[in-house]
Amino acid sequence: MQVIIKENYDEMSKEAAQIIRDAIHLKPNLVLGLATGSTPVGTYKELIRMYEEGELDFSKVVTFNLDEYVGLPPNHDQSYHYFMHDKLFNHININPANVHVPSGIAKDFAKYCQWYEDEIKKAGGIDLQVLGIGSDGHIGFNEPGTSLASRTSLVTLTEETIRDNSRFFEKEEDVPRFAITMGVGTIMEAKCCLLLANGEKKADPVSVLVEGPITSQVTASALQMHPNAIVIVDKAAASKLKRVDYYKWAYENRPRF
């Protein structure tokens, strides 16, 4: 696992956007996994800037989002479908046919989840998966206790996640109780995982993700078993890591050959 510690949110976002840009330059038809939440918004802004300045072409890029709230139609302003269009897709030259955000209003969720998995496979698998981390250590909506081998499925959110995400809704009661999410096993099949975290609230889950035991109680810790995981954090989110000096040293002296 490569741990990159940046001074602040802006630096974290720029570093992440550069990694995504370089991956698209290498493979113009990159299969890009995307995340919602406030953490990647700065990265998306930077990608939009790169597109506007002619540095990036999304015309062949294929995207798969991690998750969606159950019960919210795509045009609901708190749906992840809406969020992704508002924060990224409406501002770049992505082909709408290449965009995949799980549906929160499928008729048969078991069938739909299998279809989503099949679509990822048909696209050749995810090359680069962007991830945030919940304050309870979840990736996607894989809450504590989820099998680290889980596949795309319908899940029940924890009260902590409902409370955390209520800041985007008028009242806590409006936050959906269920979501559809790529599983930990699905995420682990991405060729590269790029997890972003900023702020003090993420210091505890980040410390387990990077240095704690691998445990289904912090599903992000599964990334310790991923052959190519990059974790970019700001100073506040890194504040509970024990081996900061080494991570900085290893980053400054990373092999460039």
Ligand code: GLP
């Ligand atoms: C939600 C999403 C996660 C995201 C998390 C953190 O629960 N399902 O994918 O990582 O929120 O959100 P934020 O970045 O706003 O802290």
